[in-house]
Amino acid sequence: MRGPLRALGKDGRNFNDFVSPYEQTRAWISGQDPYAPIVLKNLWPTPIRPHFVVTESADGTLAAKRGIPSPYPITAFPLLLPLAELPWRIAITVWDLMCTLPSLPSPGYLSNLPAFEPTVR
16 A cells, blocks of 8 residues: 555655656657657656656666666557546546555455365374
8 A cells, every 4th residue: 555655645746656657658649759768857747856857867877777767668558548648646546546446355355265274184
């Protein structure tokens, strides 16, 4: 739960794991290079960019130091297209719901499993 809660918090909206694929998909839609660090910096979804994004995209070390833009295959971008068309605040909320909601039924499924009773030999 740490990831979704962090992403929905104030700081998580400025930088989290979904920023890179979201922005790379937006770059791909607009015909820009989704793997260029300077494009990631220019398309950053919030007015507040982490300082390292600005400096490391300018000197070309962003990918080596931080792993962004991520090396997602270009075939991933059409899958993220519906989310990339949304404004950032809505997209990150939808992404978190998509990642979190499927886990909610798990306790119910687990409670219906037969109890494990070890056999003594």
